Amino acid sequence: MVGHKIRNMEEFSAICGVSRPTVSKYFNEPTSVRASTRQKIETALKKYDFRPNLYAVNQNRRITKNIGIVVPYVADPFFSEVARKLERCCIEAGFSPSTFSSHGSPDHEVEILEILRSMRPAGVLMAPIGRATHKKKLEAFCKEIPTVLVDSNLEGIGATFIGSNNFQSVPLMVEYLCRTGEPPCFFEMPPVNPNANKRRAAYTQAMEELGHTPHIIRVEGEDWEFEDIGYKGGLKLLGSGDLPSRTILCSNDRLAIGLMAAAYELEIKVGITPDCTLRIAGHDDHPFARYTCPSLTTISQDYDAITERSVDTLVDLIEHGRTKRDREATLYEGRLIMRSSA
Template identity: 60%
Template sequence: MSPPRIRNMEEFASVSGISRPTISKYFNDPDSVRASTRARIEEALERYDYRPNIYAINQNRRLTKNIGVVVPYLADPFFAEIARNIEQRCIAAGFSPTLFSAHGQPDLERDILDTLRSLKPAGVLFAPLGRSSDRGAIEKFSRDIPTVLFDSNIEGVGEAFIGSNNFQSVPMMVDYLCRTGEAPCFFEMTPLNPNANKRHNAYVEAMEQRGLAPNVVRVEGDSWNFEDIGFAEGKKAFEQKRFNSDTIFCSNDRLAIGLLAAAYEKGYRVGNGAGCAVRIAGHDDHPFSRFTSPTLTTVAQDYASIAQTSVETLFKLIESGERASERRETVYEGKLVLRASA
C-alpha cells in the first residue's frame, strides 16, 4: 500500500517522528539542523512525497521579496517584451524578479521549477511551454507556491490565468481579410502550445460561420525556430501550390516573417493593390512586425494589460496568504493593426 497522503506539517511530524519545531526550522533553513536530522527529514519527505504548505510557513516567517518569472523562449522578442513589462511592475512594487527561460526544452522547464523552490519565492509568474510541459510537475509546484499562469494556459493549473482572447482576435482578422479580398487560408505548424490550437479552431469556426470552406495549410516543424520553419516550409508550400487563396493568415507573426521572406525568394510581391500576388497577415504584433518589408498586418495582443493583471493577481495572492476560492481566467481582446502586407 502507498503511504497516506500528508496534509500538513503536524501530520508529517507525527508520521516521521521528528518534532514540529525541528521540521519548521529545517524548512526555513536546512543547514540550521544537524546533518543526521536533516537526512532523517529528507528521507521522510521522499517516503511520504510531502511538500510543505508555503502559505502556512509564511505565517511564521517574513515573506521573501523574490518573484520568479518563467517564459518558454526568451529569444522570442514577444516574450522578452512581456517579461520586460512584468519585471518593471514587480520592481516598482518593491519585489525582486528573477527571469528564467525554458528555451523550448521541457527538461529545462522542470529544472527551473526545482531552482525556484530553492529560492523560496513569494510567488511565480509562469508562461509554460504548453504541449510538452510536464503537467504533473507544474501542478505539484503550484500547490506549494503561489503561481499565476500567463499567455499559455494549462487548464486547472495555478491560481489564475491571464492571456489573450483568441476567439475574438482570430475572427476579427478573418472578417477583415474577407471584406477586403479573398477569404484567407490558414498557415500553421505543429501546435506547440494551447494558443496555437485555439487559433486553429477559431479560424475554422470563423470560416464555417461565413459558409466558407476552411483551408488549413499545416507544415512540418516541431521547434521554436518559427521563422526558419515559415521560410523553408513556406517555400515548399508555394512550390506545391498548397495555398488555394492569394490571402494567407499565419498563426503567429514569427511564421509570417518567415513566409514573407519565402514569398520574396519565390518572386511574389506581397501587399494590396496592383502588381501584388499575395496578401500575408499574422497574429501577436511581434516587435519586429512593423519593420518587415512590407510591414506586417497583424493582431496586437494587449501586452500591458496582460502583464499588469498577472502581477496584480499574484500580489493579491501573496498579500492574502490564502488560496483563491476558485481559479480565475482573464483574457484580453486583440486589436487589428493594418499595415502594408494585407
C-alpha cells in the same frame, strides 16, 4: 560614501545610534520607525551605504519578496518584451523579480522549477512552454508556490490564467481579411502550446460563420524556430502551386516572417497593392512586425493589460491568500493592426 566598509547591520546600527532591530524595521518599512529615528538612519545611510545581507534577510523572513518569472524562450522578442514588462510591474509592487528562460526545452523548464523552489519565491509568473511542459511537475509546483499562468493556458494548473482571447482576435482578423479580399487559409504553427490549437479552432469557426470553407495548412517542425519553420514550409507551399487561397493567415508573426522570406525568394509579391498576388497576416504584433517587407498586418495583444493584471493578481494572491475568482481565466482582446501585407 566614505569611511570603512560596514560589515553588518549590528555595526551599522551602532553608527546610527539605534538598536539593530530598529534598523531592521526601517529596512522593511521606513515609515514604521519614528521620524527622528528614521532621520538618524538615513543620515548614516548617505555616509556609509550599507545594505542588509540578502541571504540572511531571506533566510529569516517568513516568505521572501522574490517573484520568479519564467518565459519559454527569451530569444523570442515577444517574450522578451513580456518579461521586461512583468519585471517592471514586480519592481513597482515592491518585489524582486528573477527571470528565467526555458529556452524551449521542457527539461530545462523543470530545472527552472527546481531552482525556483530553492529560491522560495513569494510567487511565480509562468508562461509555460505549453504542450511539452511536464504538467505533473508543474502542477505539484503550483500547489506549493502561488503561481499565475501567463500567455499559454494549461487547464487546471496554477491559481489562474491571464492571456489573450484568441476567439476574439482571430475572428477579428478573419472578418477583416474576408471583407477586403479573398478569404484566408490558415498557416498553422506546430502545436507547441494551447494557443496554437485555439487559434486554429477560432479560424475555422469564424470562416464557417461567414459562410466560407476553412483551409488549414499544417507546417512541419517541433521546436521554437518558427521563422525557419515558416520559411521552409513556405517554400514548399508556395512552390507547389496548390495554394487554397491567395490570402494566408499565419498563427503567429514569426511564422509570417519566415513565410514572407520564402515568398520573396520565390518572387511572389506580398501586399495589398494591385501588383501583389499574395496577402499575409500574422498574430501578436511582434516587435519587428513593423519592419518586415512589406510591413506586417497583425493582431496586437494587449501586453500592458496582460502583464499588469498578472502581477496584480499574483500580489493579491500572495498578500491575501487564495483569490476569489479561482482559476477563472482573464482574457484580453486583441487589436487589429493594419499595415501593408494584408
